[in-house]
Amino acid sequence: MNRLIPLLAVWLVVAALVVAAPAWAQAPAPAPAPATTEQVEPRNLSVRLEPQQVRIGDPFVYEVVITHPKDHRYELKVPQETGDFEFLDQTRQRQDGPDSATTTFRVRMSAFALGSVAVPALPFDVATPEGPKAFTVPGRTVDVTSTLSPDAEGQGADLFDYKPPEEVPIRSWRLVLTVLGVLAAALLAWVLFRWWRNRPKHVEVVPTLPLDVRARKALDALKAEDLPSRGRVKDFYFRLSEIIRGYLGERYGFEALECTSSELMASLRRLSTPGLPEDKLMRFVSESDMVKYARADASADACRDALAFGYSLIDTTYVPPPPPQAPDNAAAPRVQ
Structure with a gap:
């Protein structure tokens, strides 16, 4: 019974606001102050x-x-x-x-x-x-x-001006929705406060997966969607190109996603890339550009070969990072 009394009082307040909303809604809401952002000057x-x-x-x-x-x-x-x-x-x-x-x-x-x-x-x-x-x-x-000729007005082909806008009164429920939003926000704040007090104290940090694992998982997800069989060859090449560019950029340390095709190959040639199949990569880049931007078609076999190239590129170029070394003063294992 004690819990029903506060809820009943809240609903009575909401009902009173709904009745008074048409009169209150006529008052214009104050405009929010614009946020200022620091200006920058280009070169x-x-x-x-x-x-x-x-x-x-x-x-x-x-x-x-x-x-x-x-x-x-x-x-x-x-x-x-x-x-x-x-x-x-x-x-x-x-x-x-x-x-x-x-x-x-x-x-x-x-x-x-x-x-x-x-x-x-x-x-x-x-x-x-x-x-x-x-x-x-x-x-x-x-x-x-004007789209008319200079002598159009003399021939009776004059233009009519636009009719100026007129104010149309519209019933607004903004005030009622605002009150309901405030009540919902207060309820959400109370729930969050209860959760914060009873939250688990130990938070397990999930380590980041290695680059080759993340890249293969992305290729596996793209393969599972089977976009070419659904007629979405262009989407398939966009996704595959993004995965391969992201892998190359993280593997060799440069911004590959922002590069054009020629800039991508030029950047790789300037870096040390042992094992990189440059000819196959150039062929894949040209083929994907033709499909993405020139509306070229690609067969199911070509899509399958392009996906297989993504896997083989990881296999031939990824080098696992060396394991962390123990400090020089670390205690040696005891001999049993």
Whole structure:
């Protein structure tokens, strides 16, 4: 009986909030304060619009070329409010140099206002060794012309402007959902507190498996999915290429996942790679690129041979690390 009284009181509060929610929901919620992130400046910046003058509704390309340190990574955040523009798609391409990297973004968009229209600023998330930072490319202007001929207005083919937006009142249950969320969070906090007090004191640390074991387990999982028989040859080669690149990068100590095919082979030739079947690896890289990017087809036998190459690559190149040596002053075993 003592436990039912608090639960009954909680449900009475929730019922009262549901009844009063339509009146309370009319009050606008305060906007959260935006979080500030430290800005970073690239080494060089180039911005270009192609073309400079477009017709209303026609797509154009907003190209941004950023030169930055090699340990920085730029990712474009599409603005939530695009105004008179529509973002269609974007591409990202990175090229590493000796002491810096160049990342090129090509954003395709279209405008729906006439005249000299300001393109929205492009915000970027920047991952650096010091932590996440931000960078913003200021907006540019593009000349937007009409799709009608100059004498269209005289011939009666005028354009009508867009109707301005109107406010539409909508019943909101935000306050009720907020209260229910607070109650659920309080219940979850109480459960977590009980678990924290009664948690097991001994935590077993699972050691990391060796590289060859992890790579073979990934190949076994890919083999079990049997993607080629399900018509997913392209997905099969993407997964297999990622496994092999990840193995080579960890085995020889370089960033293989970010390299192009030519950069991958060039990096391996600069390193000491005893036992590496370079010709077979080059053949596999070319074959996987044809399937992934040129839409080439691959037979079931070719997929099976490519998977077998992954296993043989591990067998011929992996060298187990030497066992840890005992210190010089370690006690010798006693003779029985």
